[in-house]
Amino acid sequence: MQIVGFPAGMFQTNCYIVSDDSGDCVIVDPGQDSEAQVRQQVSEAGLRPRAVLLTHGHLDHIWNAQQVADHYGVPAYIHPDDREMLSDPAKGLSLDLSAMLKGAEFTEPAEVIEVFDGDSLTFGSMVFDVDHVPGHSPGSVSFRIVVESEQGPRMVVLGGDVLFQDGVGRTDLPAGDTEVLMQSIAKKFLVLDDDAVVLPGHGPSTTVGRERRSNPFLRDL
Template sequence: MRIVGFPAGMFQTNCYIVSDDAGDCVVVDPGQDAEAQVRKEISEAGLRPRAVLLTHGHLDHIWNAQKVADHYGVPAYIHPDDRAMLADPAKGLSLDLSAMLKGVEFVEPAQVIEVFDGDTLRLGSMSFDVDHVPGHSPGSVSFRITVPTEEGPRTVLLGGDVLFQDGVGRTDLPAGDTEVLMQSISKKFLVLDDDAVVLPGHGPSTTIGRERRANPFLRDL
């Protein structure tokens, strides 16, 4: 399994391409201006896209979702509580941020599949376990995969904007809830082994162990 990530757009949102040895791949969170880089990475590696996975519906994570999904003719997966933001991102934005969308139209991808807590998505030879982790947004999810390494299997979380290196997701946008977010982190993230890797929606990767020890927002957990 191979994972390539890059920050995209004005929000520097991390977009990830996860692929298996057979060349099947999924694209996670293609945000603003991500499409060109996604197409370049897929073309150069000779990959076959199977899906677009969306950790949540906020604008910076779904901006190019429709373009990428429809270009490759693949479905976009999103939790139903955030689905409305695919066609109307302003539902998840503050008033000042909504103003930047004036004149910009969004539509759902041609194929949308809703995901729920406990689902397992099998795409190519890859398996993604879905964990519903609300708080940052009502429909936030993480996609959990197991990656073989020389030291043995290792858990990797495509975690969206739930847990960052030395931080947690913001909860000041519509429907954000700090208490719910901390419950999500406690129940879905901190139950994992210390060597579990978190690939967040912004910033560098981290591990559960590092954040358990050093993240100031987790002290009460």
């Protein structure tokens, strides 16, 4: 299995392409200006996209979701509590951020599949377990997948904007809730082993153990 990530657009949102040995792949959070790079990497590696996975509905994570999903004819997966943002991303933005849309129109991908806490999504040999982790947004989810490494099986979490290196997701956008976010981190992230890798929506990767030890926002947990 291979996971390739790159930051895209003005928000530098991490878009990830997860693939297995057969060439099946999924694209996670294709944000602003990610489509061209996704298409290039998929083409160069000879991959077959099977799905677009969305950790939540904020604009910087779904900007190119419709274009990528419909280009490959694959469904986009999102939690129902954030689905309305696919066609109206302003609902997840503050008034000042909404102004940047400047009349831009957004539509849902042709096929949208809603995901829920406890779901398992299988694409080829890849199995993604879904955790509902609200707080940053009502419908935030993380996708857990086990990958083989030289040290044996290892958990990798595609975490969206919930837990970062030395930080946590912002809660000052509409429907954000700090208390709910911290509960999500405690219940879904801190129960994982220290060596579990977190691939966040922005910034560098980290591990659960590192954040458990040094993240100042988690001291009370």
